[in-house]
Amino acid sequence: MSDLKDVFWLTLKEKRDIALAVLFGFLAGLAGVALLGASGYLISKAALTAQMTTLVVMAATLKLFGFAAAIARYGERLFSHRATFTMLGHLRGNFFERLAPLAPGIFQRHKSGDLLSRIVGDVESLQNFLLRVLYPPIVAGLVLLATVFFTSFYSLPVAFVILGGAIFSVVILPIFFAYRRRNKAHTTRVSRGEFASASTEFLYGFRDLKIHLALDQKSEDLRAQARRYEQAQQREGLEENRVQSINALFAFLTSFLVLALGAYFVSIGELSGLFLAMLVMVSLGAFENTGPLAALPAYFEESRIAARRLEEVVDRSPDDSTGVMPEGLPDIVADDLCYHYPSDGRLALENISFHLPAGSKTAIVGPSGSGKSTLLLLLLKVIEPDTGSVHIGGSELATMKPESLWQRMNVVLQDNHFFAGTIESNLRIANEQAGPDQMLQALELVHLGHVELSAPVLEKGRNLSGGEKQRLAMARAFLKSERLWLLDEPFSSVDGLTAQAIYRELFTGRPEDSFVIISHDLAGLEAIDQILVLENGRLIENGTYKELMKRRGYFYGLKKIEEEIFV
Numbered sequence: 001m002s003d004l005k006d007v008f009w010l011t012l013k014e015k016r017d018i019a020l021a022v023l024f025g026f027l028a029g030l031a032g033v034a035l036l037g038a039s040g041y042l043i044s045k046a047a048l049t050a051q052m053t054t055l056v057v058m059a060a061t062l063k064l065f066g067f068a069a070a071i072a073r074y075g076e077r078l079f080s081h082r083a084t085f086t087m088l089g090h091l092r093g094n095f096f097e098r099l100a101p102l103a104p105g106i107f108q109r110h111k112s113g114d115l116l117s118r119i120v121g122d123v124e125s126l127q128n129f130l131l132r133v134l135y136p137p138i139v140a141g142l143v144l145l146a147t148v149f150f151t152s153f154y155s156l157p158v159a160f161v162i163l164g165g166a167i168f169s170v171v172i173l174p175i176f177f178a179y180r181r182r183n184k185a186h187t188t189r190v191s192r193g194e195f196a197s198a199s200t201e202f203l204y205g206f207r208d209l210k211i212h213l214a215l216d217q218k219s220e221d222l223r224a225q226a227r228r229y230e231q232a233q234q235r236e237g238l239e240e241n242r243v244q245s246i247n248a249l250f251a252f253l254t255s256f257l258v259l260a261l262g263a264y265f266v267s268i269g270e271l272s273g274l275f276l277a278m279l280v281m282v283s284l285g286a287f288e289n290t291g292p293l294a295a296l297p298a299y300f301e302e303s304r305i306a307a308r309r310l311e312e313v314v315d316r317s318p319d320d321s322t323g324v325m326p327e328g329l330p331d332i333v334a335d336d337l338c339y340h341y342p343s344d345g346r347l348a349l350e351n352i353s354f355h356l357p358a359g360s361k362t363a364i365v366g367p368s369g370s371g372k373s374t375l376l377l378l379l380l381k382v383i384e385p386d387t388g389s390v391h392i393g394g395s396e397l398a399t400m401k402p403e404s405l406w407q408r409m410n411v412v413l414q415d416n417h418f419f420a421g422t423i424e425s426n427l428r429i430a431n432e433q434a435g436p437d438q439m440l441q442a443l444e445l446v447h448l449g450h451v452e453l454s455a456p457v458l459e460k461g462r463n464l465s466g467g468e469k470q471r472l473a474m475a476r477a478f479l480k481s482e483r484l485w486l487l488d489e490p491f492s493s494v495d496g497l498t499a500q501a502i503y504r505e506l507f508t509g510r511p512e513d514s515f516v517i518i519s520h521d522l523a524g525l526e527a528i529d530q531i532l533v534l535e536n537g538r539l540i541e542n543g544t545y546k547e548l549m550k551r552r553g554y555f556y557g558l559k560k561i562e563e564e565i566f567v
């Protein structure tokens with residue numbers, strides 16, 4: 001239940017609607033019991049006395065109870081659903097408030113698509129918490145208690161029998177089945193998750209599978225996963241039916257006991273025969289309210305898992321640092337940085353130390369997977385080091401608000417998002433104030449002067465080439481025009497000549513700015529003040545181009561290989 005603590009308190013915020021839903025549910029249940037009880041009494045009365053006036057009054061009362069039950073049921077549905085949807089609104093708001101400060105670091109742990117479908121699915125699941133878990137036992141319990149109270153006026157032992165049945169149906173059976181269900185629900189959920197991610201992968205990789213003629217084998221894997229999910233669902237369905245049958249069995253057994261006990265008391269003269277049918281019908285009517293409890297264990301488990309999974313996503317303290325990046329162009333000092341990704345035991349970066357003076361140009365090079373992008377993410381405070389520290393302008397990065405850093409940096413990452421709209425609307429996100437002339441100038445700088453600002457951009461920049469996207473991202477950086485540049489392979493898809501020309505314009509146009517550039521391309525590094533060479537997460541060489549070439553170490557080797565390939 002501790003997983004559902006927050007959802008419980010959020011639900012309780014809707015006290016008024018919940019109280020009204022319980023009240024109307026109780027009245028509807030009571031009216032149903034009264035309807036059946038009165039009909040039982042009417043039958044007995046008709047059989048034993050056949051007094052016309054009594055029969056007419058009783059028939060009218062029956063109509064009234066039927067009418068009251070329908071109205072009360074409507075009120076119950078109205079208020080319970082209103083409380084549920086308001087609670088879901090609070091839940092979404094509350095969750096988003098906790099999630100937003102964790103972005104963009106959250107995407108290191110979850111894929112954005114997974115995260116979205118997971119959050120939407122789990123929040124939706126929690127709509128059942130009030131409707132099918134919280135208030136059905138309260139309503140059923142209250143109706144049964146009222147029935148016990150009523151029957152106690154006619155026969156205490158019969159009242160006790162109904163009380164015993166009530167305790168079994170409302171307390172013991174739901175707890176027992178909820179406990180039994182724990183592992184089973186887990187299996188279904190796991191196989192559903194596996195099937196969902198396998199289907200997504202299948203669709204994303206469809207073209208590659210076709211080209212590599214591997215479609216049949218992957219389809220078979222997917223079918224096997226679908227079968228496993230189907231079997232798990234079947235088992236879950238069977239369990240639900242079992243709970244329903246056992247619930248109904250208990251209700252009938254209790255009513256049967258009421259009948260047997262009532263018949264005995266009638267035979268020994270302790271109960272008037274007139275009331276026997278009424279008591280049996282009252283018992284049947286009261287246990288009708290326990291019907292929805294059959295689904296309670298399943299919904300309880302589903303809500304519990306959904307609440308836990310939502311909590312897992314936001315269960316970390318947001319960055320509440322209040323410091324800001326010092327004014328002016330700062331130097332950057334990294335001291336003994338170590339980092340490992342949460343999903344990976346290996347260190348992605350190990351004991352990295354360096355000094356980037358203000359106004360210097362630094363290139364980070366190294367083989368794929370050596371940790372270059374990870375290092376940039378640490379400098380951007382998207383992720384935090386396991387150990388070690390970074391100081392920017394003498395202040396510790398850990399104390400700075402991430403927004404204060406991002407505001408003062410021109411950042412181009414490997415993947416840049418482009419929104420459906422125009423070139424202008426996509427440039428505007430970098431600088432709200434920029435006018436058309438400034439935008440055209442930025443486009444000119446990245447050799448996209450021929451592109452019109454009104455040109456359309458499709459979703460995710462589908463109508464742009466890889467190189468155009470990168471240059472558009474660079475144009476955003478130009479528009480922002482801060483003095484600290486962090487660029488992660490900004491021109492990997494741009495032809496060498498254009499890339500070199502843009503770099504030249506960048507360096508000559510902004511000789512005083514600081515640059516940190518990740519690049520696979522070792523050409524043109526002569527113009528760089530410092531080169532950091534990473535391999536397997538370690539900083540293995542550090543120096544100017546000349547120093548590294550003179551040292552004849554790793555960088556020299558890479559350079560020679562590159563020359564041999566292109567000669």
Ligand SMILES: Nc1ncnc2c1ncn2[C@@H]1O[C@H](COP(=O)(O)OP(=O)(O)OP(=O)(O)O)[C@@H](O)[C@H]1O
Nearest residue numbers: 108341343344348367368369370371372373374375
């Ligand atoms: N989100 C992630 N979760 C787990 N491991 C990751 C994640 N991102 C990167 N890694 C791992 O961390 C290591 C360093 O990755 P990183 O992206 O920093 O390398 P890189 O040098 O930038 O590579 P490339 O030149 O190919 O972009 C790699 O072994 C990679 O598998």
